[in-house]
Amino acid sequence: MSSMLGRAYRRSCSVLSRYQSISTLFQPPSDPQSTDKQQVHVSGFQFLSKNAHGFSSVSNKRLNFSCGSSLINTRVSFSTLAAVEPSTSDGLTVDAIVAKQWAILDESEGDWKSHASAIAQSIRLIKKRLQWEKLKVRLEMLSIQMEKPDLWDDPVLAGKISREHGSLMGKMKQVNGLEQELIDHIDMIKLAHEEDDPDLESESVKALLRMRQSVKEKELEALLAGEHDSCSCYIEVQAGAGGTESMDWAGMVMQMYKMWAQRHGYGVTIVDEMCGEIAGIKRATLRVDGEYAYGYAKAEVGAHRLVRISPFDSAKRRHTSFAAVAVTPILGDGSHHVQINESDLRIERYRSGGAGGQHANVTDSAVRITHIPTGITAACQNERSQHQNKASAMAVLQSRLDQREMARQAQINAHYTQSLTDNSWGNQIRSYVLHPYRMVKDLRTNFEVSDPDSVLEGEIDDFILSFLTNSMDKENEA
Amino acid sequence: MASSSTLKNESSSSTEEMNLSTLARATSLSTGLALRTLHRSITCKPISCSSTLYSLTSINPKTPLFLRSPDFTATLSDFQKWQNWAKTLALSVNSSFKDSDNGPDSEILLRELSWLIEDALENPQSLSTGSQVEVLRLRADLGDLYTLWKQRIEIRRPFQYIVGCEHWRDLVLSVEEGVLIPRPETELIIDLVCDVINQNVDLKGGLWVDLGTGSAAIAIGIGRILGDTGRVIATDLSPIAVQVAEFNVKRGVYLGENRRPWAVQLIRAVSGDSVTCEHDAVVEPAKISGEGDNSKDGSKDDELKVSCLYPTFQLKYFDKDKIAVKQGSWFDPLTEFQGQVAGIVSNPPYIPSGHINGLQAEVGRHEPILALDGGENGMSELLHLCNGAAFMLKPGGFFAFETNGEDQCRFLVDHMESVYRNSFYDLRIVPDFAGIRRFVTGNRT
Ligand SMILES: C[S@@+](CC[C@H](N)C(=O)[O-])C[C@H]1O[C@@H](n2cnc3c(N)ncnc32)[C@H](O)[C@@H]1O
Numbered sequence: 071m072s073s074m075l076g077r078a079y080r081r082s083c084s085v086l087s088r089y090q091s092i093s094t095l096f097q098p099p100s101d102p103q104s105t106d107k108q109q110v111h112v113s114g115f116q117f118l119s120k121n122a123h124g125f126s127s128v129s130n131k132r133l134n135f136s137c138g139s140s141l142i143n144t145r146v147s148f149s150t151l152a153a154v155e156p157s158t159s160d161g162l163t164v165d166a167i168v169a170k171q172w173a174i175l176d177e178s179e180g181d182w183k184s185h186a187s188a189i190a191q192s193i194r195l196i197k198k199r200l201q202w203e204k205l206k207v208r209l210e211m212l213s214i215q216m217e218k219p220d221l222w223d224d225p226v227l228a229g230k231i232s233r234e235h236g237s238l239m240g241k242m243k244q245v246n247g248l249e250q251e252l253i254d255h256i257d258m259i260k261l262a263h264e265e266d267d268p269d270l271e272s273e274s275v276k277a278l279l280r281m282r283q284s285v286k287e288k289e290l291e292a293l294l295a296g297e298h299d300s301c302s303c304y305i306e307v308q309a310g311a312g313g314t315e316s317m318d319w320a321g322m323v324m325q326m327y328k329m330w331a332q333r334h335g336y337g338v339t340i341v342d343e344m345c346g347e348i349a350g351i352k353r354a355t356l357r358v359d360g361e362y363a364y365g366y367a368k369a370e371v372g373a374h375r376l377v378r379i380s381p382f383d384s385a386k387r388r389h390t391s392f393a394a395v396a397v398t399p400i401l402g403d404g405s406h407h408v409q410i411n412e413s414d415l416r417i418e419r420y421r422s423g424g425a426g427g428q429h430a431n432v433t434d435s436a437v438r439i440t441h442i443p444t445g446i447t448a449a450c451q452n453e454r455s456q457h458q459n460k461a462s463a464m465a466v467l468q469s470r471l472d473q474r475e476m477a478r479q480a481q482i483n484a485h486y487t488q489s490l491t492d493n494s495w496g497n498q499i500r501s502y503v504l505h506p507y508r509m510v511k512d513l514r515t516n517f518e519v520s521d522p523d524s525v526l527e528g529e530i531d532d533f534i535l536s537f538l539t540n541s542m543d544k545e546n547e548a
Numbered sequence: 549m550a551s552s553s554t555l556k557n558e559s560s561s562s563t564e565e566m567n568l569s570t571l572a573r574a575t576s577l578s579t580g581l582a583l584r585t586l587h588r589s590i591t592c593k594p595i596s597c598s599s600t601l602y603s604l605t606s607i608n609p610k611t612p613l614f615l616r617s618p619d620f621t622a623t624l625s626d627f628q629k630w631q632n633w634a635k636t637l638a639l640s641v642n643s644s645f646k647d648s649d650n651g652p653d654s655e656i657l658l659r660e661l662s663w664l665i666e667d668a669l670e671n672p673q674s675l676s677t678g679s680q681v682e683v684l685r686l687r688a689d690l691g692d693l694y695t696l697w698k699q700r701i702e703i704r705r706p707f708q709y710i711v712g713c714e715h716w717r718d719l720v721l722s723v724e725e726g727v728l729i730p731r732p733e734t735e736l737i738i739d740l741v742c743d744v745i746n747q748n749v750d751l752k753g754g755l756w757v758d759l760g761t762g763s764a765a766i767a768i769g770i771g772r773i774l775g776d777t778g779r780v781i782a783t784d785l786s787p788i789a790v791q792v793a794e795f796n797v798k799r800g801v802y803l804g805e806n807r808r809p810w811a812v813q814l815i816r817a818v819s820g821d822s823v824t825c826e827h828d829a830v831v832e833p834a835k836i837s838g839e840g841d842n843s844k845d846g847s848k849d850d851e852l853k854v855s856c857l858y859p860t861f862q863l864k865y866f867d868k869d870k871i872a873v874k875q876g877s878w879f880d881p882l883t884e885f886q887g888q889v890a891g892i893v894s895n896p897p898y899i900p901s902g903h904i905n906g907l908q909a910e911v912g913r914h915e916p917i918l919a920l921d922g923g924e925n926g927m928s929e930l931l932h933l934c935n936g937a938a939f940m941l942k943p944g945g946f947f948a949f950e951t952n953g954e955d956q957c958r959f960l961v962d963h964m965e966s967v968y969r970n971s972f973y974d975l976r977i978v979p980d981f982a983g984i985r986r987f988v989t990g991n992r993t
Contacts, residue, residue: 433659455717
């Protein structure tokens with residue numbers, strides 16, 4: 071933790087954590103983005119006026135039980151406030167449930183303790199994946215910034231802060247909600263048991279089971295909780311040294327991602343492609359549009375190695391080829407890290423020869439843009455008008471510049487380091503062997519499958535998930 | 549503007565068939581020479597052209613392929629057979645066109661083929677997603693697709709005439725034989741105008757003219773960036789160009805957010821009328837606006853919201869009242885606006901007559917000579933336009949002309965500086981993206 075953060079943390083701890091929980095609770099659930107400070111104030115007052123009615127959280131809880139579940143939300147508010155950690159009427163917390171190590175049985179066996187234990191484990195995993203402690207610190211820091219009266223003097227920064235604040239707040243709220251939900255279910259089951267109401271009891275156990283299933287999905291979502299994970303992205307594939315053999319391999323890798331993206335229902339567009347003379351590609355940029363495209367695809371960054379008998383070698387020798395993969399997120403408007411200056415750009419039409427203009431009928435209007443200060447370039451030739459090619463190339467350029475800037479900031483802000491997005495093309499991440507045996511193995515996780523064909527047809531989710539799980543869980547152990 | 553009746557029935561299948569059969573006839577007839585004479589005859593006597601190939605299409609500009617209704621079907625295997633045949637044909641070209649007249653090579657032809665497929669299939673995604681559909685719905689008969697691709701390779705018929713449209717900036721413009729296919733270089737004229745009107749509110753709200761408008765590309769491009777009171781008059785001598793320009797002004801669409809026009813639902817923002825269709829078929833924008841919509845609600849720039857597989861994008865109608873198309877030679881239809889024009893833009897014919905014979909086949913054999921031939925040194929029309937600019941523009945008014953390159957640019961600037969000394973200021977020569985000095989711009993004193 072940086073010293074600045076530390077100070078902020080100490081200064082704000084007591085006051086802020088109260089504030090936060092208040093605003094968390096009263097925020098309209100539909101819009102996690104709009105947490106501006108006004109709302110925080112208003113909700114604070116709301117809280118006061120409600121509290122002034124004099125319910126104690128205990129009496130409120132009682133009330134709840136007799137009225138069924140419709141009031142659960144109100145009660146969540148109070149109890150989260152009163153004690154940060156939700157607990158059952160007899161003092162059981164989520165951590166305590168984990169500690170009890172109740173056996174986790176199959177879902178079909180209706181033991182509530184097994185369900186509760188499974189859910190508690192999941193919640194713990196989700197918190198771990200969300201980097202819970204770091205998230206809390208960050209959120210407090212953001213909340214302090216949101217309170218500053220001069221916040222909106224810099225609307226761009228303010229927008230960024232309030233967006234991130236909103237999104238972290240949303241996560242915090244979601245997890246708190248899960249904890250509370252678990253506790254409520256347990257309370258309900260116990261109460262039903264005490265009052266000898268078997269219908270209510272079995273109903274409540276069923277509800278618990280449903281929660282067990284839904285929380286499992288949330289585990290997966292928590293893997294993709296990075297700031298830009300939900301973005302669309304570009305996947306760039308480049309052939310390594312070795313001529314046609316490597317270009318062919320790069321083409322296969324490209325195809326693999328295309329099919330993977332299509333399986334996911336993502337929109338896929340080839341933005342820029344430079345074909346090999348004989349086969350495959352020298353390089354290509356694929357645009358993948360859809361939720362979490364970046365979150366998944368970032369797991370593919372690195373060098374991919376192929377071992378096979380080369381179809382291009384008449385002597386039928388075994389060859390090893392490499393293809394490098396880079397992935398950059400496409401940030402939404404307003405969240406760019408770099409403002410591109412028109413005057414810093416050199417825009418060229420390429421592959422054009424001759425007099426042009428009325429002399430030529432062309433369907434090729436390839437455009438290359440160079441960002442002169444950084445030397446970073448982006449090209450596009452697959453759109454049907456020059457204007458669109460230029461727009462596409464600009465978007466690629468923006469994404470590359472954003473990525474570069476994020477990497478730079480990541481080095482400055484230690485707490486923001488995302489080793490995953492490191493675009494080091496050098497490190498080999500996966501090996502695809504077609505000869506003398508058949509296997510695909512991830513060198514980071516040791517996850518392997520023995521059917522390279524299915525992998526090359528885009529079935530790479532298992533590799534991605536095992537890597538994300540692995541690296542997330544490793545990273546958070548520190 | 550054309551009466552609404554010219555627009556009503558253009559997508560009826562009988563018209564479509566007619567076009568295709570005429571087209572087939574044209575194919576068998578067309579040597580470069582025959583076509584060129586044809587265009588000449590239009591130039592000389594526009595009225596007598598009713599018996600020519602283009603008269604039919606000129607009465608009803610064709611709906612671009614991608615907007616036609618998917619009334620045809622083909623089995624996946626038949627379609628793939630066509631696709632493989634077309635691929636082989638494209639590959640057989642290699643670099644022979646390129647070597648002979650700087651025409652397209654196989655790589656470019658293959659990309660065109662993928663765009664043709666994109667336009668011809670109701671659901672272009674179905675091919676790539678591997679969802680094993682047995683029967684594909686097409687916007688043209690498979691047999692016609694054979695004919696069309698053969699024309700592309702064997703007689704070098706331009707790709708844009710084959711699919712009936714050209715993507716230009718973010719517009720999709722209908723084009724057909726008899727109208728010049730707008731060039732990518734010309735897109736920059738809109739950027740030049742954009743820079744100027746952003747600095748000058750007066751020009752932004754004024755009257756602009758696009759001389760020799762062709763498909764109306766420039767006119768529409770400018771019409772979309774002008775202010776509320778701004779308007780554009782587009783003129784052309786060619787009756788076909790005038791028809792197509794009007795069609796594009798009234799019916800043209802533009803793409804937002806860099807997406808292809810695969811739509812599920814179209815909603816008019818103002819009236820709220822909507823049409824939903826299965827899957828990601830394209831709804832013809834006309835269908836949504838009801839019968840003879842031309843004057844129905846007079847709504848401006850009514851926005852069509854489109855939901856589709858991709859993030860929402862929009863197809864928009866242009867504000868049709870903003871752009872008027874008039875037939876006539878250069879400034880002739882504009883005499884009443886002498887001294888009042890805020891901006892003049894033009895991409896007039898500028899190829900020296902002597903170069904016409906050696907042009908790339910797609911251009912020389914298929915595009916109208918009226919749109920290309922600029923007289924002995926290619927400057928006849930440009931000089932005429934310069935002279936016109938001097939008396940048509942109001943003080944402070946702006947002009948931008950496209951030229952053949954550096955020599956013509958220099959010549960024009962010299963001419964203006966010597967003959968019209970003190971009439972213009974801020975004369976500039978602006979290069980295109982290929983680095984060729986392409987445009988001359990300036991302001992009226
Ligand atoms: C090079 S094309 C440009 C078309 C369109 N502006 C574009 O950029 O795509 C030249 C246009 O000028 C028109 N034209 C030729 N002579 C003309 C004349 N005397 N008066 C008006 N238009 C003329 C042609 O019909 C043709 O449409």
